[in-house]
Amino acid sequence: MSAETEAQPLAAELVGTLILVFFAVGSAVLAGEFIGSLGIALAFGFTLLALVQLFGPISGAHVNPAVTLGMLLAGRMDVRTAVGYWIAQFIGAAIGAALLFLVAHQVPGLSTHGAFGSNGYGDRSAVGLSLGGAFVFEVLLTFLLVFVYLSVTRGFTARGWDGVPLGLTLAVINLVGIPLTGAGVNPARSFMPALFAVGSAISQVWLFIVAPLVGAAVAVVVHRLVHAQDEEWLSDLSRLRASRARDR
Template sequence: MSVETEPQPLAAELVGTLVLVFFAVGSAVLAGEFIGSLGIAVAFAFTLIGLAFILGPLSGAHLNPAVTFGMLLAGRMDLITAVMYWIAQFIGAFAGAALLFLVAKQVPGLSTHEAFGSNGFSDRSAVGLSLGGAFVAEAILTFLLVFVYLSVTRSYLLRGHDAIPVGLTLGVVNLIGIPLTGAGVNPARSLAPAVFAVGAALTQVWLFIVAPLVGAAVAVVVHRLVHAQDENWLSDWDWQRVGRGRAR
């Protein structure tokens, strides 16, 4: 059975993205005024580290369409698998955002309109970052995250302590990015809360879908330049295909 037809990796991506949105984005929505940007960044880091440890060997714990896009461009996944990952990630993100929205509505005085952990630029940026600045920031921050994913792995999967650098990187990305744009770097994480926040959050969300994909593409190019000596190995995906070919 090929990877793209196995339900386990797709279930891992769906559940993992759900948990990431509910707990990490939830830290901003439900506790942001108490824990601040540092606390939110730590929540993102610890959530991804925990999920990567348990889901990394199953699906790679991408939990982010930009990471999957990077794996696709790097030749570590085929298009069918990547598309199915994206579907699972977006379903998980919307499910997590829906659950978070239900909880948020039970908190007296908590407004979700144009907020709800969504991302933004101009007047929706804490520092008033322009559209162009937000695009560059999101691309660079996503570049770092995808570059680390590609560098610590030799396939689309995470194994063992690979979870630590990717989780810490997401924490750093949020620590820097929260004042700038709210730190999207994940099209699924950005789109789902924006749909529930509506208003300007929804009209600006296009940037937080496009810029991370650009950053992921740049990460693939830079990784191939920096780690050219590592491009001779076959990834787990390639080994599986070779093995199936020999079996025939």
């Protein structure tokens, strides 16, 4: 595999995560009062649907470190590839958040301090959800997203109509999660906006990194229980690849 070919999935993850943060998180920052929770949820869902169509065959359009962790734990990608994805995702989220921060500061009267599309619990939750409740909720939300990724894809890429269930799932997650925690489910999406929001957003962001990773691990376990045939297919594919590598 050439260096150019290896770089393509990383570039896709970087650009994809940048787009997700700028446009989807941007819908909450720049247009939240006009489109409401439903509009923000649809923005996240449609953005992911488009990204899967664009980048799914190249990188899988994970655009989320928790999804990549799920693929790694499920044996669909190696550690080296996963680390590359994580680096690309956080860089993409950082660029997307920086561009969004720049645009937001061109809007008169728009304050980003302590908010800026960041997630939260307690007094930063619209319903006052507790720390424990927020942790369990983020685990469950991320479990659902990663479980759907594992169920509708083969390997770690996505093709064809895979974007439809993935986009709908993210839309539902945000529709339910926005009033409770802001619906993190993505460590890169949560961490970078929190850095620009500063204040209490920074002190709470740890939850929105740890809980999604736990949710991803749970999704892998449950997927192995209910989709055993997929796991057998992946095991056969891994053995075939290893055999071909030895023959070379």
